[in-house]
Amino acid sequence: MVFYLEALGNVFGIVLISALIPQIQVGAWTYHYSDQKVYSWNASRRYCQTFYTDLVAIQNQNEIAYLNEFLPYYPHYYWIGIRKINNVWTWVGTNKTLTKEAENWAENEPNNKRNDQDCVEIYIKSPSSPGKWNDEPCLKRKRALCYQASCESFSCNHQGECIETIGNYTCSCYPGFYGPECEYAKKCKELDLFPGNAFMNCSHPLGNFSYKSKCNFYCMEGNRLNGASTLECLASGEWTAEIPKCLVNECPSLKSPERGNMNCSYSSKENINVSSCRFSCEEGFILKGEEVAWCTASGAWTAPVPQCEVVRCPDLEAPIRGAMNCEQSHGVFAYDSTCNFSCQPGYRVSGFETLRCLASGQWTSSIPTCQAITCDPLKSPVHGSLNCSSSLAEFQYNSRCSFQCAEGFVLKGAETTECDISGTWTAPAPVCHAIVCKPLLTPQDGKMTCVHPFGDSSYKSTCQFSCNKGFSLIGSDKLHCTISGHWTADPPTCRANKCPPLIAPPQGILQCSATQENLIYNSTCDFSCKRGLMLMGAQKLTCTASGSWTNPPPYCKAVKCPVLNNPKWGSQECSYNHGDSRVSSVCHFTCNKGFMLKGSENVQCLTSGKWTTPPPTCEVVKCPELAFPKPILMNCSHPWGFFSYESTCIFSCPEGQVLDNSPEIKCQAEGTWSKKMPTCQEEPLSVQKALAYFGGAVASVSGLVIGGSILALLRKRFRRQDDGKRPLSPQSVMGTPGVFTNMAFDSTS
Template sequence: MGSAVGLCSSPRAWGCDWNIARLLCFAAISWVLMTQMEVGAWTYHYGDKSDYSWEVARNFCRSFYTDLVAIQNQREIAYLNSVLPHHSTYYWIGIRKINKVWTWVGTSKALTKEAENWASREPNNKGRNQDCVEMYIKRKEDAGKWNDERCQKKKRALCYQASCQSSSCSQRGDCIETIGNYTCDCYPGFYGPECEHVVRCKNLDPGPDCSHPLGEYSYNSTCKFQCQEGFELQGLDMLQCLESGNWTAEAPECAAVKCPALATPGRGGLNCTHWHGDFTYNSTCAFSCEMGFVRNGSETLECTALGQWTGLPPLCEAIKCPVLDSLSRGQLNCSHWHGDFMYNSTCAFSCETGFVRIGLETLECTALGQWTGSPPLCEAVKCPVLATPSRGQLNCTHWHGDFTYNSTCAFSCETGFVRNGSETLECTALGQWTGRPPRCEAVKCPVLDPPDRGQLNCTHWHGDFTYNSTCAFSCETGFVRNGSETLECTALGQWTGRPPRCEAVKCPVLDSPGRGQLNCTHWHGDFTYNSTCAFSCEMGFVRNGSEMLECTALGQWSDSPPHCGAIKCPVLDSPDRGQLNCTHWHGDFTYNSTCAFSCETGFVRNGSEILECTALGQWTGRPPRCEVMRCPKLRGLEPILMNCSHPLGSFSYGSVCRFHCTQGYFLNGTSRVQCQPDAHWSDKMPTCQEEAAPYFKQVLLYMGGGAVALVALLLTGMLIALLIKRLSDKEEEKTLLNPTSDLGVTGVFTNATFDSNL
């Protein structure tokens, strides 16, 4: 713990910023809670209180121990999974993705395929940037396996203290940590528990120049071999002691340098002396030739230390005559017995076709190296001289003299003229030309005809429709030229363009009007000069414009195209106390428009519900009216008094009637009825019944004074009830009369009954 506290006094020792240093110092001070497992010289350390990001966890491990743990084998994985406690966030280990490669950070070595210990379907880089590795300890699934995670996540640090030192394995091998110890993986050429021994090779015979960096004739010793002048090594000149204890090859030997074997020359002899073997270093050979032949080369050759003769082997050659060349425009045919143009060679001369020989036909090479005569000559055959044709040119090529064998003469004509005859004549071996000289005639163009509906006017300089002829075209009234006005016959026998056509003047294309038809007559093509078009409209539509148009010579129609407009019916209005709903197919109140009529509540339609605008511009009927609904008339008969208001007509929808009785009668039934939208009153008409006072008087006289008090009491109660009812009726009457007073309608109380004859 002393080292951890010392680092906290100087947080920059962590190699990170102040905040991370403070966090690591806090973790270091709390390391008293760390659990340590030690197996021999290799120790594991893990925290059981705090979680860190991967970088912080590694800085911690490197400050107090060696580094985050580096997993070396399955045995180590099994050991860690068995002794470490389970923790929900698991443990960071020393692997990280560097440049997209999983790397052991302690050794900077890439993770090999054989050493991978990933959990199933890992690494998956889920969520991206999962560049660090955690180890599942005592997990229900994939225990001891690895998973890639984001380096910022917080997990427990799993550290190790290495047992390997810089002096381990004698610095001649890799120190490999094991549980409880380390082993040495010796480099090639070394062996032993600490790689302290060096592999040896067998001793070599004295003579070579050797170097022994690790001991006499040991691993990496090298020996160089060389031979005296004239001798060469048979094998490698340098041997090295390999890690297997063997030399790179067998020791070489020295053998005399060899020269190429020599053969006896043709028409000669060979005599050699050999000191170290046939045709080897210091061998000498002497050459000689038969009579009639001379040696060409050195008389004696010697084999040098470089394996080469002191010169080329000589040849025995026959005596030569001067070399003869083939005749110009002739052939040379020789027979050589001892070589080209040697003694006894014979040569025959002949001339090519079209040439004749001047001189001897055959020559022979004598023993003095001279020919029996001078070589002959070959001269070309001649043809008659040719003249230049009229309106043309003559261009000749003379290979052997003017107008001689193989002379070729090409004939050409001036521009606009064509050759009648062969283009080229050649002088044959018989002194005759291959044909007659040609003539130059004017080029012809195809004969032109006047265009239909047009005229043709031509000028001919060298004959009808020949080179330089010009033809002008024109068209009749109402037709226009499609093409060039003037054509000229070119030197290629073609006109400067295609003959024009006289096409009828075009007017703009007409379309059938909407809801109409178009019927055209075309004399010279669709919508062209003299075309006539008649317009008509469908039923229910009327033409607006000219019925007939004609295409003029100016390419314009005689009038603007008409259009078909829908026939209109008279405009309809909504009925009083009703609504109007129309569908416009071709415009407001036009052909095929339909209008539906409806009435407000309390009113009924008198007439057709739907009207349609016909092709004659008339509706299918008269517009309907909305008439108010009427209830049965009421008639009052005494003692009933009736007062009615009629806002929309006598006893019609909305009419209200109120009822009262004359004195001595009371109302039996409703005091008010109203005419409803269905032409029914809201209630039955009431009746008036006679009051009961006279009856009570007779009872009192009969019963005497004892009953007077009781009757008086009953009568008083009835009067109070009638008074309350009368007051209530008057208040209701005021309420009902207020609306009708606004309409200016008043009623009078009359004796009333229902008029069933309404």
């Protein structure tokens, strides 16, 4: 049995129907859920797509409130149609991204567990978060919450997107359409031709001058269309272009004359009657024909295009002892013709060697002449000499000169030169360059200082070498560039001064800034010892510039704590043997019977070489001091101190009284007395009792004598004390350790 809910405005009715699948219907859109089985998210979606449209795609808070109110509570809740795709939360039914505004996550969601929670459930009737969402692992099993779409294939007139809502649907119209069902098409402004010679033919698939309407335009014979031939009504309600116009025919297009130009009064877009074109020629050409042509109403020009003829210059002749050679592209001695002039051997052209025919019909200059050839004077090169076959003042055609350089210099250029027919030397004067040695490089980790009197790395150059701190020079410290072009020796190098390799001390660790083969200047090595050992020496060694270490290598020495002695009246048990009290060694202390430990029971050896605490001591156990009523006699011995372990006290009563308990008590190891202290009771004293009191002496004459004597002495002593009014001393009461002490208290005192 399931529930069927139908929404009628704001009134909801509940009707019981017989079905296998529970559903909640709102208008034409129904909700459905699985109450017989629970599924994973993927299985839930297959279930919804098999029987309905898809998992629910929630669109607003009203829908959430509706679902929370009418769906039954299920402790594991319901799957809905949101899933993380490419790390983005997406409505799977519409393939649209979940927007920030549409989110309805519960507090601290989503991804509070941060591990594969890619599917979403809705809390239906949750006590704390009703209607809220939570992300869960997709394999968990929950009820599937489905919907049956209300949109049909004909919804929105195929002119918009059908969007589901609670109890209804809405249409999101495509561009160009509007209305509740997208039934209306947008309209464009109606087209109206201006009076003239134009025609229009239109088609209106969605209504007159509406979206997608098309209009084609034509002109009468003898006219041409100015503008777009077809206009279309766009989704925006605007036409694709302005209405075109028909213009009258134009005169035929004209071309510029060869070697000329044309300038017309009409633009490139229109060529109406009474337009004109003016013609001109390029430089060096003259116009033959009408300079201006007009376009008549009949579409014909008043004159043909004129021609441009080339300008000509006067004829030329070759000079005496010379020759002339001309290039004439536009005709003999015509515009832009060029003539080159030359002279016989031993002579050269005086004037311009080349003449050109100008646009004015004149040559650029007068005809040149031929004069005898001489070359420019020569000078000896620096660091060299000059030797010529003619006097230095003439240097005529065919003169010959040779050059030489001083020692240590080489000639750069020709060794000889001749004055040729053109009046120039066959080669320029050479120069003398100093012989060059191969350039030297500053040694790595070193310095180089050079002097070059004749140029870099040249003859007589000298270079001085040195090395940086921590390096030694290998080779000569000074080189010279010789006349042979070689240095006096190979360039030196700088070799790092290395310190001797180090090894880790026994039971120690060595860490260096470089390998043992590369311990150079400023290299460092750090030493440390394993637990329980102490480094003896410098912890860090540095390699000096001279290749020695700043200190000798350290070594590791075992850390030991001082040997502990047994406490007086006690003993110890240690984890080390023969006084080898290393780190972590532990000693346990105990006291003899009757003594108690003062201090820590266990001590441990630390890495600092000290014990965790000072060793404990043993103190004797004390019993409570005795306080007793009068009169009574007490005789105590104290082997270890007053009223301490093994202290023994013997009690007796004055004459005429007897003890009610044992006469002897003893201080035990746990700090308590062995028995309760006795008290004295009045009783006539007979000889027999006296004998019993003093240890049960044998009833003999000698025993009676001794007992009587003791009693007599006791009476005499107490009588003397009473008569003298002298108080008892502390020794007489407490006794002295190791001896017996008599104490008596008279009931009359």
